[in-house]
Amino acid sequence: MKETRYIKAINEALHEEMARDETVFIIGEDVGAPGGAFGGTRGLLQAFGERRVRDTPISESAIVGLALGAAMKGLRPVVEIMFADFLPVCMDQIVNQIAKTRFMFGGQFTAPLVIRAPGGAGLNAGPQHSQSLEAWFAHIPGLKVVMPATPADAKGLLKSAIRDDDPVLFLEHKALYATSGAIPEEEYLVPIGKADVRRTGRDVTIVTASRMVYQTLEAAETLAGQGTDAEVIDLRSLTPLDKDAIFKSVEKTSRLVIAHEAVKSFGIGAEIAAMISEEMIDVLDAPIARVGAPFSPVPFSQEGDYLPNASDIVRAVEKVMTY
Amino acid sequence: MSSAIVMPKVGLTMTEGKIVEWKKGVGDRVEKGETVFVFETEKVSYDVEAAQSGFLASIIVSEGETVAVGTEVGLLDQAPGGSARPQPAAAPAPIPQADVSRAAAAHAVAAPAVAHAAGGVSSKIRATPLARRIAKANGLDLSQVAAASPSVRLKKLDVESFLAARATHAQAVPASPAAAASQVAAASQNADGRLVRLTSMREIIARKMLASTVDAAQAYMVVSVDAGNLVEARQRLMPSIEKQTGVRPTLTDLLAKIVAVAIGRHPVMNTRWTPEGILWLDAVHMGIATALDDGLVVPVIADVGTKKLSAIATERHELIESARAGKLPPERMKGSTFTISSLGMFGVEEFSAIINQPESAILAIGAIIDTPVVRDGAVVVRPVMKLTLTYDHRIIDGAKAAAFVATLKDVVEEPLLALA
Amino acid sequence: MNKPQKSTPAASSKAAPKPSNTAAAGAIPNDDGFLELHYSMLRVRRVEERLLQVFSEGKIPGFIHVSIGQEAVATGVCSCLTPADTIFTTHRGHGHTLAKGMELKPFMAEIYGRANGACHGNSGSMHVASSEAGVGGANGIVGAGLPISLGSAFASAFKGEDSVTAVFFGDGASNQGTFHESMNLAALWNLPLIFVCENNGWAQFTSQKSYMKIDSIARRAEGYGMPGVTVDGDDVLQVREGMRAAVARARAGNGPTLLECKTYRWFGHYAGDPQKYRPANDLEQTRKVDCIANFEKFLIGSGLADRGQLDAVDAGLRAEIDEAIAHAEAAPAAPRGQFLNDVYA
Secondary structure (H helix, E strand, C coil), X not given: CEEEEHHHHHHHHHXXXXXXXXXXXXXXXXXXXXXXXXXXXXXXXXXXXCCCEEECCCCHHHHHHHHHHHHHCCCEEEEECCCHHHXXXXXXXXXXXXXXXXXXXXXXXXXXXXXXXXXXXXXXXXXXXCCCCHHHHHCCCCCEEECCCCHHHHHHHHHHHHHCCCCEEEEEEHHHCCCEEEECCCCCCCCCCCCEEEECCCCEEEEECCCHHHXXXXXXXXXXXXXCCEEEEECXXXXXXXXXXXXXXXXXXXXXXXXXXXXXXXXXXXXXXXXXXXXXXXXXXXXXXXXXXXXXXXXXXXXXXXCCCHHHXXXXXXXHHCC | CEEEEXXXXXXXXXXXEEEEEECCCCCCEECCCCEEEEEEECCEEEEEECCCCEEEEEECCCCCCEEECCCEEEEEECCCCCCCCCCCCCCCCCCCCCCCCHHHHHHCCCCCCCCCCHHHHHHHCCECHHHHHHHHHCCCCHHHHHHHCCCCCECHHHHHHHHHHHHXXXXXXXXXXXXXXXXXXXXXXXXXXXXXXXXHHHHHXXXXXXXXXXXXXEEEEEEEEECHHHHHHHHHHHHHHHHHHCCCCCHHHHHHHHHHHHHHHCHHHCEEEECCEEEEXXXXXXXXXXXXXXXXXXXXXXXXXXXCHHHHHHHHHHHHHHHHCCCCCHHHHCCCCEEEEECHHHCCCCCCCCCCCCCCEEEEEEEEEEEEEEECCEEEEEEEEEEEXXXXXXXXXXXXXXXXXXXHHHHHHCHHHHHC | CCCCCCCCHHHHCCCCCCCCCCXXXXXXXXXXXXXXXXXXXXXXXXXXXXXXXXXXXXXXXXXXXXXXCCHHHHHHHHCXXXXXXXXXXXXXXXXXXXXXXXXXXXXXXXXXXXXXXXXXXXXXXXXXXXXCCCECCCCCCCCCHHHHHHHHHHHHHHHCCCCCEEEEEECHHHHCHHHXXXXXXXXXXXXXXXXXXXXXXXXXCEEHHHCCCCCCHHHXXXXXXXXXXXXXXXXXXXXXXXXXXXXXXXXXCCCCEEEEEECCCCCCCCCCCCCCCCCCCHHHHHHHCCHHHHHXXXXXXXXXXXXXXXXXXXXXXXXXXXXXXXXXXXXXXXXXXXXXXXXXX
């Protein structure tokens, strides 16, 4: 194992996959010489040349559409969209085109491409550079959506995403870029669609993903001090969702809290809560609680107030435990 | 003509009773005033006397079984040999609601049956989906569980406690010798020893203790106090109180009073968690955890803050005596808002207690032990007592608990402050 | 069947005919795939006529958009492409798709929504595709095919192949951002891509002059640094001429071209469109320009074919279409839940 920063883990995955597979290429704004706005594509231009590392005009629809056309012809593009907030700029290409290619054409054409985009708040980037839009995309059949929390998962999942025969939206968290964690020295993959139990516990299941994994683990420690033993599930992938992992855990704990950074309304928490209600309500010994951001754009100067944190999770769990 | 013998209701909150013993067998002659059966409820057992003479025609509810109030447990015939059903036309007589005397309990015997449809109130029972599933899987009617459970809303724990209690009964009254043998075999596979079936009191203790640890966010705080002045105060007050009441005040009596004073200055200690919010209680009703030979009861001294030490001592004495005799009325064990528990007499230095739900805190009192302490730079030996507060962190924050403990320490160390 | 042998683009690159404004032009060299052009145009027209018929009979679910009157564009463009080349088309894409060489049976079965449709019945008329024929899909979103076509052209260049890509779009789509993004990027990267603007003067229910200041969309090419050419889209030879030049440029690695083909839409935006928005005599005037009738006149006039020959082609096509319709109508509907198999790999 080696200590590696999250952004470096992503960069390593790109290097390794480009070296492994000639059909992989990088496309995006400032991905060449600048190495990406956050350094994700650093060194790729030098290693693989302009043919495979393509700096583009500021034309998100063209970038993403180009990736689709190339993927339909057998290439494996990795797109970088500088901020996840820019995904709506090329929403038609993602939702109407990429997600539906395999389906609309009866499998004659497929779209094995990856779109990397950093989402999330925490850097005071303001309302248009801080959103967590994953629920939109998780709602679209045909897309896979992953959002790693750790450097190890970022690398392993990105490698899997590049090898995947379906389009994968790879949502990084910009506030995690500078964090580091241990990753294996040798080559490895992290499967898409598999959650990770970050902490085992018997009293309550907390389902979370991306940066909120850390807030949740912190909350779990606080709760442990109060005698509540929380199980923390890091989804890692939203689509496909690891229902088995969630169900197995809730079956054990009988209590569920879902915590995400995105706005609480109509979020993945709602989906998971509904799923449990529909399929296994009779394991519940308390109502399901959700932790998410208020129904407001991300404020520039008051992120601390806005973002859900460990105390919010502790409170939600306490409410569930004392029901 | 035969009449039903029902499980009487004694006390306001009794919902069920467990038949401990039938004093009469089927066919036996029963004289008016004779004890027909003994039941237990809320930690106390009652003898049920016959209200009229006759013959015990049948026993419907066996020993060890727990049934809801009003359930028909046996039949009394006027003539020997019969086991005819009671007359359905018999008008129901009201069951005593408030009177908790044994005589009142006896009146219930041979009163016509008041059959409560067990499932009739199911729709009004609040239960979690999991509780419902477990109940259904075990063929339980939730109203049975509701009747037996102290919870406002039935959760898994309530149903499981109920099932555990039922399983114990089933074990005690096996369906067949083979089943009994297999149960015994199963039990002995795990450990050698003897199996003692749960008493009602044990079940309640188990349920309450477990529920408390699950339902409350229990946190702890310990303080050492110099008990010199407290001991001295007791010595000084003892002669006059003993002369006046015939009872010697104990350190617990003094502490009950002192704790009430401290609570008066920190009312957050006198609260109750409810689904609607935190209930702030006006009066301090002090529970005094009391060990019995085979269990534990918590008699209550109501409004302890307004009572003189002599009154507290007298009341405590009476309560504990009747508890030890198994004759403590349920109402005297209810309504406490704070509890103190002392194991000092066993020499225990310090311990932590489990909150007596639905209270918010409990104080565990250790033994007074001569201990070297530093006073003004010199080591001196002082009688030191350790007090451990268990508090519900849902309601009481650490700093609030600490402030209470600090006041408590001040007053214990200088009991005169109780007057301040 | 009377389907003529296809000439290869290499063979057809010789002796380009003079641009002809009318089919009655003067001396024409020997057959330069003319019968093939005629066959292709007529096939598109007969297919769409039958589609209108079966649609009005309620046999086709959903809705369709026909390109009757615009066949010369589809044919002229696709006649310059090989199966290795790729086209991307629009909601009005039947003509392009068939001209590019898609088999009629899977095409028809898809429009009927049958299990054996090219897209398993997931798509219908608006998203027909054929990987075999190099049809990267019709598209229900105006202007959305443009960015995708960039990727197809990019892949050719990336792999070092000489294949090219043509993307069809309408005059209305030239006002989408995707048009401008794609024009810029294709020019910037010299992509082997031909932007075929099929300008029929109508953006759905709105005429070009009410939404654009300029008359010629080809003029926009200059702003992106690529050639822009306008041809008479009702003259298949002119279309082919313009396309040949653009394809040659693309194959030589010299980058994209914007080829604007001006044509007329004979029918409404969709089958059944009452077209109340069209000026009184507009439709009448429009239908006076018939690319197929004109081309037939030319073929007969220049002695390349006689009426009987052309009628035989027509009869053969009708038989082929009857067969494809019967095949589609006899085919089973897609099995229940079958569509779920195409969402993910």
